[in-house]
Amino acid sequence: GGDGGQTTTSTSSAPASSAAKAGKVGVILPDSKSSARWETADRKYLEEAFKAAGVEYDIQNAQNDKTAFQTIADQMITNGATVLMIVNLDSGTGKTVIEKAKSQGVPTIDYDRLTLGGGAAYYVSFDNTKVGTLQGEGLSKCLTDKKVEKPIVAYLNGSPTDNNATLFKEGYDGVLKPKFDSGDYVKGPDQSVPDWDNTQAGTIFEQMLTEQPKIAGVLAANDGLGNAAITVLKKNNLNGKVPVTGQDATVQGLQNILAGDQCMTVYKAVKKEADAAAKLAVALAKGEKPTASGSVKDPETNQDVPAELMEPQAIYLDNVKDVVADGYVTKEELCKGDFAEKCTEAGIQ
């Protein structure tokens, strides 16, 4: 919701004594611009979970600013947080924050992104490389459906300064590079979009298309970039003919899928992730020592970090309804105006 940021510090709900006993959870989200999920989904679900557990919490957003990230961490500990849950902006800052928290006796949870060498108590995430893999697989599926011979594939990568973008790229490169090498596909232009800026993405893609008019598939790293590419394709009446990928299952992306302009998006069931993380945090805040279902190896320290890992899901036209069924987007926002008909066709109730 739009008021996601209004009152995040619950001060009144729980009685002071029990709150003191239960501790307080500080959550730092990374930004609000690369993806809508942080402010619209994660914040909401985490708040709900903490409220239900009667634990005090403080959720803030670092706006992609490392300095602010550290400052917020400092301030949360100052404010009495006993558990810290972070989505790091980069491992270096993340590690500093984790170590500082540790030195103050505050355990941390890595949320969504693993802090390399950080040694957080728990790790809860989607696998970002897996997201990229799904995108790569999705694009090749759509290209196969379109029966294009030796298609030229263009990359519209995320922000060059965003480590996640690097991970996504690893994922889809893993799928597509063998095909380039084998000559099934032809590697087209490959550019990154500063700050995930959709306007710049438009220009960049337009120029790709000018230089290489035969682009037959676009691997766009998220729905916003995908939409930028689709706008340019529309201008050239190529929309629907050139498959485009996406990520985040935004209303915009899903609508583009319904309209047939976008081939797929990747849906990350944020609620599951948030619930799992909140469960761990609440337990830690209450002084318990919860166990996680799995673990991952920190490649830097070679230590196992207890982890809860979620599976991202590829969304095509035929399973758009899953996202609605999950409550991640509502039917009202998705099936507005012209899309009502398409929704019915796609079987969305």
Add this chain to the structure above:
Amino acid sequence: MNKVKELPGEAIVTAAEAPSIRNSFLAYVQRVRGGDMGALPAVLGLVVLCAVFAAARPAFLTAINFANLFTQGAAVTLIAMGLVFVLLLGEIDLSAGFASGVCAAVLAVTLASAGLPWYVCVAAAILTGVIIGTVLGSLVAKVGIPSFVVTLAAFLAFQGLVLVLVDEGTNISVRDEVIVAIANKNLPPWLGWAVYAACVAIFAGVQLRRARKRASRGLVADPLSLIAFRVGMLALFAGLAVAALNLERSRNPALVSLTGVPIVVPIILVLLVVWTLVLRRTGFGRHLYAVGGNTEAARRAGIPVDRIKISAFVLCSSMAAIGGIVAASRASSVDPNTGGSSVLLYAVGAAVIGGTSLFGGKGRVLDAVLGGAVVAVIENGMGLMGYGASVKYLVTGSVLLLAAGVDALARKRAAAAGLR
């Protein structure tokens, strides 16, 4: 007699000989050699850039790329045109980028949720710009906070405002056909030619009328031959541009035809003409230059300095609103980054490259358009080159420096001659 003619002070308080093509040309050459370059350095920089890119990538010179250039550079150019007003005063507006984002978001939200007709939504967006400008201008002029600080604060606040408007980070699609057409559709070729014809005719008419009026007052007026030459040059270059844009540039002409002048082009042209007229031929424009040149002198001449300042901010934010509308049209969506990242710096850069001074008192709207063209060409060319992120940043920086360097060296000669 010969010797006497050379004496300065001869042609006292009157313009020299009657102008003709030849005389005008000679005078121009002399002016340039003497250091008064006008738009020449910027044009020179532009030509160098285009040559470099055309040599590197043949696609740069295609009709489709020529058309791309206009739509790609439109938003930044429009914002830069507005910034000229504020820069003329020696002030700055750091928030112009995000102001365009706010206005674009207002447009998108009213279009999407309220379902109002497009013109109401456009009016709402521009009104938002006017309000923003009024607030910023009043804080600068009446409260006296430095514009850098006011607009830095606004830069932060507007980021928040955009986030609120777009629901904390979602993208809002813009699907209204009229709005989307602005940056994505073209005039039908015949209309392009019609507009072209009208422009040339009006230009010729204005020039002729002016000359006749001056002649009738006994003032030095341009002769017919010179006017014919000017009109001819305009007709030639504009005609070439229209012809190029009317070429078929579809990749699949059988499937779909893509021809015509992009709709933003006449929008920018009209605004360019209007603001140039305002700056050069109205009292408001004159006062803007005066305040920028010497605020104290303007105040002593009875010019309402505060009002002029506020108006400049209003114009700047309104132009930002129009830029935001074009950006929203082009992306067919509005997101929290609309107007963010490099938009502002590029816009100020465009104005400055064109020759507008950050100290006020010097600049033209045309400068912003030329500078905007430089920025657009760089972005466009770099997109074609397909460099990786880091190389792209490095090369973009160097190319910008190159274009500005050509300009600076040309102007340096003027300064060396003792002219400012």
Add this chain to the structure above:
Amino acid sequence: MNKVKELPGEAIVTAAEAPSIRNSFLAYVQRVRGGDMGALPAVLGLVVLCAVFAAARPAFLTAINFANLFTQGAAVTLIAMGLVFVLLLGEIDLSAGFASGVCAAVLAVTLASAGLPWYVCVAAAILTGVIIGTVLGSLVAKVGIPSFVVTLAAFLAFQGLVLVLVDEGTNISVRDEVIVAIANKNLPPWLGWAVYAACVAIFAGVQLRRARKRASRGLVADPLSLIAFRVGMLALFAGLAVAALNLERSRNPALVSLTGVPIVVPIILVLLVVWTLVLRRTGFGRHLYAVGGNTEAARRAGIPVDRIKISAFVLCSSMAAIGGIVAASRASSVDPNTGGSSVLLYAVGAAVIGGTSLFGGKGRVLDAVLGGAVVAVIENGMGLMGYGASVKYLVTGSVLLLAAGVDALARKRAAAAGLR
């Protein structure tokens, strides 16, 4: 006789009565009422801010938060201190933020890959800053490209350079203990007190020596009582600060003890004193003000204007390098965003809030520190408030405007009295 005393022009070409505490205080009050505020508006804004935040969040006033403030604001303050030199000339350096990123990256790379001792790496980082400054300064002073354009180009190029240095988007950890200590460790309490004692002693010594020298020349000198008062005030406030920082501020004192003055504090203090001395007591500083106040006058006075300009850019970039080192230390890592996002705007904002003019000729290094404190307090306080993303932007913008508004209104009185 009484009447005659009132006449202006009496105390011809000499300072008025001998200063004493009472006279100095009265003179100060009169100066302030007459409109000459000095640092007062900035301090006032700071006090208002602190009061607001302390009222809203009691945690704001804790020892741990006080210590946080210093480390949080250090990097921006250092960059702002460097920017003062460039702003004094009426120039701007948009690239200072990313220059700090480049230097930090150089530090991290040399530390990580070459495995050199920390002081060599620090020297390499600062040298990088010097080189950057020389190049920028030469382009501005010798080639004559406007500094806005040069540093905008550098802003782009340095982003690319950082990306190259950190290998396209990964980040490099900084593990060297000395470097990490700069922003993350504290002086042992006894050393804090020792530094404190030394500072107070030196200050007292300098003041006394100066007064004695002036007295011996027959010039008006400060009396002992006034000097004692000044030294006393310094001793009091600095003592309180050191005492507060020496309080235990660990949340878990059993687990780990956390006391002492953060190491960055003496670093900033030393730089503040050095640069203040350079600006106020050396020929270079005087020439910097002169060039900023009236370039032509400075040139006519035989000041090597180009050299002064280049030096200012060198100092600015070097301070950016130091800021980058502190930022790298605080984050214990360097990534492509180091020095990016809001760093530059905050740094320029800090200098301007403190009272430095963007038109040149007016500003002090202390201004940058005060302005940096305002920015740090806002960030720190906003962190405590726990707003959501959009609200935070909105409130931060408003708070910045509030602080600057207090300042502006205070100064407006001065302007109204006919003083500038």
Add this chain to the structure above:
Amino acid sequence: MNPLLEVRGLDKSFGPVKVLHDVEFAAYPGQVTALVGDNGAGKSTLVKCIGGIYPIDSGQVLFDGAEVHVHSPRDAGELGIEIVYQDLALCDNLDIVQNMFLGRERKNGILLDEDSMEELAEKTLSGLSVRTVKSIRQQVSSLSGGQRQTVAIAKAVLWNSKVVILDEPTAALGVAQTAQVLELVRRLADTGLAVVLISHNMNDVFAVSDRIAALYLGRMAAQVNTSDVTHAQVVELITSGRSGELGLKNGVTP
């Protein structure tokens, strides 16, 4: 005759420095009033107070017998007070014509009527013996000191004002130009305007003025008819604040 412009008990300080003390001053229609005084006496400050550049601390300004409050140069202009300031205040980035009509441009609908402004400017300037200006479309930044001064004077006399105040108008002017300006000053007064002339040149003062007001260290030492005093008396008033019967009452050591 009643004064057209009158100042009563005017005080003005800059911060702690008091520059004008209880100053009385009057200018009559049809007369040239010379305002004299040493460097730093406060002449320009007094003019700027009248012109609304500086706010006054206390005292009254009367115009045509009624008290007026001049808060800005705009107010002064509306009353019909036209001033040539010592620090000329021209816009260096504008040309001569633009500067001369600044703030009172002639219009033709909403557009500026450049042609008629150019004509009028040319006429006014040539009446002031300006012979070396290359073009009246020249930027004023490229003018010589005397040319700038002439432009400023021309600007002020272009309007139908009731009071014209000239702060050292002839300081930078050549011999011929000075003569022209003095003649102009006389002509303006003869058409019924109240003219105030500030000058350090006693010859000029005695040549054109009807009355002389002498400021001494921020106080009005005397306002006398020119015909009642001698050269030497005025110089004495300027340098020591009193001369015989005239001047400040209490002995003032300079």
Add this chain to the structure above:
Amino acid sequence: MNPLLEVRGLDKSFGPVKVLHDVEFAAYPGQVTALVGDNGAGKSTLVKCIGGIYPIDSGQVLFDGAEVHVHSPRDAGELGIEIVYQDLALCDNLDIVQNMFLGRERKNGILLDEDSMEELAEKTLSGLSVRTVKSIRQQVSSLSGGQRQTVAIAKAVLWNSKVVILDEPTAALGVAQTAQVLELVRRLADTGLAVVLISHNMNDVFAVSDRIAALYLGRMAAQVNTSDVTHAQVVELITSGRSGELGLKNGVTP
């Protein structure tokens, strides 16, 4: 006697506008040379060419008989040429002492020696009849016109230079101050310096100068000994470029 400073065949244009034509000019040690000319004749431009402010188009500048190339005010200063420009060029954001020592600060190690500069500035200024300056630590932006001019003059005479050029130094000065400056000019020449004085005031010119050089529309009309000409002749030279035998050869209609 050989001239200390000599200009030969100097041409200077601003863009298409030719301001100085083939100008010859000489200044002798121990003499005051008055440079006169109408407004816009080119006096200030000539001085700025000598001072290295403007580059010259062609011609020679000789110092002590040897050709010199003055590319910047720094070069001029090093030769020992000190100039008070008409557009004073003070730094408004600095105080009086700081302006007076600008570019030649006294040092004490690496730090500035403020005390000795303050002392010296005070002494120099009081020698110029400046009595209304409140404090020599006042910013020059708050000075009156005459006070600014005095500071500029004091600044120039503070140094041991060989040539001093003063461009209308007394324009804004009061009676007493003018007298002091003229006396100073005479004193400087008497100590062997070459002094160039630009002035529109013929009384001043005849009072102190040994030689007079008259510029007319960018050309040197005549260089004569003061004792050889009359007041009227000089005015004629200024306004029409010739007077009897003297002046430009070809008839020039003004």
